[in-house]
Amino acid sequence: MSTALALTDITVTYPDGDRRLTALDRVSLRVDAGEMVAVVGPSGSGKSTLLAVAGLLLTPDSGRVEIDGRDVSGLRRGDAADVRRTTLGLVFQQSNLIESLTAREQLQIVARVAGSRGPEVDARADELLAAVGLTDAAGRRPHQLSGGQRQRVGIARALMNDPALLLVDEPTSALDHERGAAVVALLAEVTRERGVGTVMVTHDRSSLAAVDHTVEMGDGRLAALAS
Numbered sequence: 660m661s662t663a664l665a666l667t668d669i670t671v672t673y674p675d676g677d678r679r680l681t682a683l684d685r686v687s688l689r690v691d692a693g694e695m696v697a698v699v700g701p702s703g704s705g706k707s708t709l710l711a712v713a714g715l716l717l718t719p720d721s722g723r724v725e726i727d728g729r730d731v732s733g734l735r736r737g738d739a740a741d742v743r744r745t746t747l748g749l750v751f752q753q754s755n756l757i758e759s760l761t762a763r764e765q766l767q768i769v770a771r772v773a774g775s776r777g778p779e780v781d782a783r784a785d786e787l788l789a790a791v792g793l794t795d796a797a798g799r800r801p802h803q804l805s806g807g808q809r810q811r812v813g814i815a816r817a818l819m820n821d822p823a824l825l826l827v828d829e830p831t832s833a834l835d836h837e838r839g840a841a842v843v844a845l846l847a848e849v850t851r852e853r854g855v856g857t858v859m860v861t862h863d864r865s866s867l868a869a870v871d872h873t874v875e876m877g878d879g880r881l882a883a884l885a886s
């Protein structure tokens with residue numbers, strides 16, 4: 660089984676007056692391809708910081724970051740952007756869709772930005788929309804979709820570039836319980852079926868049954884949570 664994400668002994672500090680605040684304290688986390696890990700924990704415990712490190716948006720003070728089996732610690736900015744574009748998929752709290760584009764176009768534009776277009780791009784967009792149950796809604800714009808449907812478009816869009824690692828930030832916060840549970844179940848399904856490694860930060864403990872492992876952050880440290 661290949662490793663989608665390996666964080667080893669990651670420490671992150673932020674300036675805090677004349678001292679430093681330790682947001683992550685020697686945190687290690689490994690996520691295999693095809694595995695979904697949930698990160699829970701109170702506000703301020705370091706969850707967003709963890710996602711920012713895994714997403715190569717924040718360079719840790721120390722520790723090693725590997726994505727898809729490659730050591731990406733200390734990459735220069737441009738190289739980090741390349742790794743982000745080619746190996747990462749991001750799903751946000753709000754779906755962050757572009758208002759003027761249809762669901763299908765939201766997916767196609769990801770490939771266009773990466774420089775590819777043509778029938779394969781269109782076929783992949785349609786295949787992914789089918790995988791998230793939105794074939795019939797492919798021509799709709801965001802305001803014509805429900806919150807759950809918008810989040811499904813966001814998931815399909817994150818999968819367009821066939822990422823090794825999917826980073827998901829509070830995907831259910833704008834949804835009611837039932838729709839939230841369906842979105843997490845969908846994430847677990849695409850994780851398994853597409854062999855992507857998924858890290859999901861969540862406050863919503865009710866949907867944890869669908870994930871493979873749950874870890875809990877507390878004061879910048881990680882502990883496994885018995886499920």
Ligand SMILES: Nc1ncnc2c1ncn2[C@@H]1O[C@H](COP(=O)(O)OP(=O)(O)OP(=O)(O)O)[C@@H](O)[C@H]1O
Nearest residue numbers: 673674680682700701702703704705706707708709
């Ligand atoms: N840019 C920053 N500068 C200074 N301190 C920061 C910065 N970002 C986060 N922190 C601090 O680092 C700690 C961890 O923050 P982080 O945002 O990672 O927590 P979180 O678990 O994601 O919280 P929430 O659930 O509220 O989003 C907190 O004490 C926070 O105040």
